[in-house]
Amino acid sequence: MKNRNRIIELASVREYDLVVIGGGIVGAGIAQNASVRGLSVLLVEKDDFSGHTSSKTTKLIHGGLRYLETGQLRLAYQLSRERDLLEQLAPHLIKDISFILPLIRQEAFFSLKASVGLSVYDLLSFNIGHPHQSHKRLNPQEVFEAAPSLKQENVTGGLRFHDAITDDSRLVLAVLKSASAHGAHVINYMEAVTLNIESNTVRGIECRDRLSGTNISVRCKACVNAAGVFSDQVLRLVKDKWKPRMLPSKGTHVVVPLSAFPTNTGLLLPNTDKRYIFVLPWQRTLLIGTTDNLYRGNLENPLPDADEMDYLLHAVNQYNGGRRLNRSDIISAWSGIRPLINQPGSSKSNGTSKLSREHQICSGPKGLITVVGGKLTNYRLMAEETLNYILSRFPQIDAARGAVGRTRRLMLGGWLDKEDYLTSTALIASRARKLSLDPATVDHITSTYGKDALSILDLVEQDADLKERICPEFPPLMAEITHCVQNELAVSLEDFLARRVRLAMLHHKLCMEAAPKVALAMQSLLQWDNNRLDAELQALSNSLSEQLPSPFISAK
Numbered sequence: 001m002k003n004r005n006r007i008i009e010l011a012s013v014r015e016y017d018l019v020v021i022g023g024g025i026v027g028a029g030i031a032q033n034a035s036v037r038g039l040s041v042l043l044v045e046k047d048d049f050s051g052h053t054s055s056k057t058t059k060l061i062h063g064g065l066r067y068l069e070t071g072q073l074r075l076a077y078q079l080s081r082e083r084d085l086l087e088q089l090a091p092h093l094i095k096d097i098s099f100i101l102p103l104i105r106q107e108a109f110f111s112l113k114a115s116v117g118l119s120v121y122d123l124l125s126f127n128i129g130h131p132h133q134s135h136k137r138l139n140p141q142e143v144f145e146a147a148p149s150l151k152q153e154n155v156t157g158g159l160r161f162h163d164a165i166t167d168d169s170r171l172v173l174a175v176l177k178s179a180s181a182h183g184a185h186v187i188n189y190m191e192a193v194t195l196n197i198e199s200n201t202v203r204g205i206e207c208r209d210r211l212s213g214t215n216i217s218v219r220c221k222a223c224v225n226a227a228g229v230f231s232d233q234v235l236r237l238v239k240d241k242w243k244p245r246m247l248p249s250k251g252t253h254v255v256v257p258l259s260a261f262p263t264n265t266g267l268l269l270p271n272t273d274k275r276y277i278f279v280l281p282w283q284r285t286l287l288i289g290t291t292d293n294l295y296r297g298n299l300e301n302p303l304p305d306a307d308e309m310d311y312l313l314h315a316v317n318q319y320n321g322g323r324r325l326n327r328s329d330i331i332s333a334w335s336g337i338r339p340l341i342n343q344p345g346s347s348k349s350n351g352t353s354k355l356s357r358e359h360q361i362c363s364g365p366k367g368l369i370t371v372v373g374g375k376l377t378n379y380r381l382m383a384e385e386t387l388n389y390i391l392s393r394f395p396q397i398d399a400a401r402g403a404v405g406r407t408r409r410l411m412l413g414g415w416l417d418k419e420d421y422l423t424s425t426a427l428i429a430s431r432a433r434k435l436s437l438d439p440a441t442v443d444h445i446t447s448t449y450g451k452d453a454l455s456i457l458d459l460v461e462q463d464a465d466l467k468e469r470i471c472p473e474f475p476p477l478m479a480e481i482t483h484c485v486q487n488e489l490a491v492s493l494e495d496f497l498a499r500r501v502r503l504a505m506l507h508h509k510l511c512m513e514a515a516p517k518v519a520l521a522m523q524s525l526l527q528w529d530n531n532r533l534d535a536e537l538q539a540l541s542n543s544l545s546e547q548l549p550s551p552f553i554s555a556k
């Protein structure tokens with residue numbers, strides 16, 4: 001993933017088998033699957049990769065326990081299988097996390113229902129190839145040892161179960177890197193603005209390069225719309241009167257310091273409105289989420305609102321045995337929009353949590369294939385189905401059909417296989433020790449970059465100044481700025497601080513304190529003049545203060 005200008009030159013002169021519009025997890029998965037099957041592929045993303053929904057999730061790779069309640073057994077089964085497979089394919093990036101569901105004295109029926117639900121969850125997860133830990137009943141003492149912040153009165157025990165957690169943006173980048181390694185061309189800040197039709201079929205797109213302001217024209221045999229919540233807008237490019245099918249639902253998360261609500265485990269907290277709130281230790285902070293409400297606002301920039309943040313704090317405080325969490329504990333917040341599909345009658349109510357999370361693949365007007373819905377967790381399966389669908393409809397695309405299902409065995413993170421993963425991670429650890437890097441840094445660079453952690457170590461070996469932390473409280477190093485600019489198409493301060501590393505989503509205040517030195521490093525790598533440097537700092541500051549307005553900003 002480098003040489004943006006060279007890729008643009010190539011894209012302007014060749015015909016691709018497949019053009020993918022959208023660089024979230026769905027588009028990335030499709031580009032990977034297509035390139036692995038031998039198709040020539042171009043993916044265009046109008047903003048940064050994972051700049052929208054795919055960087056704003058709860059970070060879970062999960063079987064979707066709550067889908068059992070809504071009777072979506074098939075979906076929960078599919079998601080559990082994918083979770084277990086992805087843990088094997090990306091062991092550096094997708095890791096087991098245990099959850100406790102506290103059981104309350106007055107809620108005997110709920111306790112019974114939860115036990116039965118988790119037994120079904122275990123059954124759905126049963127897989128000889130990839131064994132998954134079954135749930136377990138805990139006594140009150142075990143619950144409080146794992147989650148010391150919980151209120152002791154009324155808790156009669158808990159149920160421990162396992163799912164997996166990831167870094168969503170890094171997952172998108174890992175899938176895109178895998179696609180690139182198989183020959184796909186991927187370009188960020190490239191917006192599809194017109195779809196060119198020949199013989200009643202989309203045979204090309206006009207794109208606007210948002211960095212240079214120029215337009216390029218790309219030819220293709222087939223085109224996929226993987227634009228998430230923007231998919232109706234892309235469909236309108238081929239049919240003016242396209243009737244919207246998306247029913248966007250907004251989900252907000254808040255982040256508080258781990259010290260504000262100490263827990264050694266994830267928690268699944270039933271709320272009084274019958275929804276569940278996740279509390280997750282993640283990258284040295286605590287994520288609390290999420291809300292789930294019909295959203296009719298600006299799709300480009302959904303912002304957390306005060307009611308949503310208060311709702312999340314209130315939900316946790318019902319279980320909080322320590323100091324109550326309040327607004328000043330919040331160190332970061334963000335909102336994402338779920339690309340849910342409208343179903344008859346669903347737009348009438350505000351609650352969207354009961355809407356299906358299943359995906360749909362369909363051939364729209366002018367042969368434009370559109371893929372919407374789904375989850376981060378089942379991106380690989382959606383991509384596999386999409387490619388099967390495309391190849392059955394576009395016989396002119398000559399693909400290595402034997403490559404069907406190859407992504408089931410293809411590791412992410414640049415590891416060739418399990419053995420390569422074990423030997424390379426040992427090598428990364430030993431080289432890092434010689435450079436006096438601490439274990440938290442080793443863990444961070446390995447989980448973030450996979451085998452490319454070796455390139456970070458090369459940079460530190462060449463220039464010892466690059467082993468300085470970007471901000472003392474979090475592990476990312478200055479060397480990562482160079483790596484991400486040179487190899488991951490990071491072109492703005494926010495690309496780096498929000499999506500290549502996650503400081504902008506973890507701690508607004510510390511992120512802004514570190515921003516000037518990151519901006520200076522990017523200035524020299526990308527030859528920014530001083531005006532550009534100031535504009536980048538201002539843009540980051542505006543973006544963070546919009547997400548967490550001043551009454552919320554924590555001095556912590």
Ligand SMILES: Cc1cc2nc3c(=O)[nH]c(=O)nc-3n(C[C@H](O)[C@H](O)[C@H](O)COP(=O)(O)OP(=O)(O)OC[C@H]3O[C@@H](n4cnc5c(N)ncnc54)[C@H](O)[C@@H]3O)c2cc1C
Nearest residue numbers: 022024025026046053054057058060192228251375376377
């Ligand atoms: C709050 C929340 C929590 C969630 N938590 C989880 C979770 O824990 N686990 C899980 O499995 N799933 C979770 N999900 C669901 C999951 O995040 C989404 O299903 C998934 O990220 C959608 O990916 P996508 O690629 O379809 O959309 P996006 O990530 O939005 O990608 C679409 C991309 O298309 C680009 N685009 C649009 N128009 C154009 C154009 N004209 N030209 C070029 N590019 C264009 C956009 O810029 C965008 O980047 C969550 C969702 C939300 C909102």
